[in-house]
Amino acid sequence: MIKKIFAIVKKDFLVEASYKLSFALNIFSVMATLFVYFFIDRMFGHKMTKYLEEFGVNYFSYVLLSMAFFSYIGVGVGSFSARLRQEQLQGTLESLLLTPTKISTILCGMSLWNLILATFDAAIYIIMGVFLFKIDFSHTNLLSAIITLILTVISFSSLGIISASFIMIFKKGNPLSWVINTSEGILGGVYFPVTVMPGWLQTLAKFLPITHAIRAMELSIYRGYSIKQLKAELVFLFMFSSVLLPLSLFVFKYTLKLCRKQGTISHY
Numbered sequence: 503m504i505k506k507i508f509a510i511v512k513k514d515f516l517v518e519a520s521y522k523l524s525f526a527l528n529i530f531s532v533m534a535t536l537f538v539y540f541f542i543d544r545m546f547g548h549k550m551t552k553y554l555e556e557f558g559v560n561y562f563s564y565v566l567l568s569m570a571f572f573s574y575i576g577v578g579v580g581s582f583s584a585r586l587r588q589e590q591l592q593g594t595l596e597s598l599l600l601t602p603t604k605i606s607t608i609l610c611g612m613s614l615w616n617l618i619l620a621t622f623d624a625a626i627y628i629i630m631g632v633f634l635f636k637i638d639f640s641h642t643n644l645l646s647a648i649i650t651l652i653l654t655v656i657s658f659s660s661l662g663i664i665s666a667s668f669i670m671i672f673k674k675g676n677p678l679s680w681v682i683n684t685s686e687g688i689l690g691g692v693y694f695p696v697t698v699m700p701g702w703l704q705t706l707a708k709f710l711p712i713t714h715a716i717r718a719m720e721l722s723i724y725r726g727y728s729i730k731q732l733k734a735e736l737v738f739l740f741m742f743s744s745v746l747l748p749l750s751l752f753v754f755k756y757t758l759k760l761c762r763k764q765g766t767i768s769h770y
Contacts, residue, residue: 503607510611511618518615528619532626539565540635553695557720561694563637564720568692570627571719573620574651575658575686575712585612586666605755613659639723646722646729653739654715660746667757691716714738 543562550561557564589598598608631637689703690712696704707713718735721727729736
């Protein structure tokens, strides 16, 4: 299993390494995004102060961390559908699925390289935050942050697997991914704290895993909250991931079985 996952990751690395300009532009994109929010903070950040008291940071520090963390969330939701679409277009999906490899192994291999890229992007955010913008990460509770990250990746990877099932059937057009990507940034507290929104939207946001994930990560990094202090957020993420992970594997296997029966696996 490990050898097969490594082989998939190696293939993705070789493909990515062949597009050096794209790799450089990705770094530039991360840096440009940071400067945009830095100047937004200079202009309007003072208006956010009262909404950020529980985190103990200014607006720029808040959004830098949430954007770094959002890299993993985006990978979880979009990596599977994007990879399956790419494999369909390259004509390699059917060959890959015909190999004596478990579906879970294939899905794990597909997502791992994107997780590595997300870690690279997050590292750029953090490094620039420390050395260029002098953000203080000294209060970080590493254990809480790691557990939050793991549960978040599992939760959104499960959503990503279900999202990929739509690609298998409809080939193009992914309503689940559209709904998640549209709502999570607005309602989940990525670009601004949830407390800015009206009360009824805050209530709605509590039912979204991203809201709990962002809050748990911000508090574990900037306030050093322990696992016990983040119990409500971590329990929600655990319950969400424990339900969605087996469900997503079931849905994907059923979708794959249906596509094999119809002979449409390689269709795009």
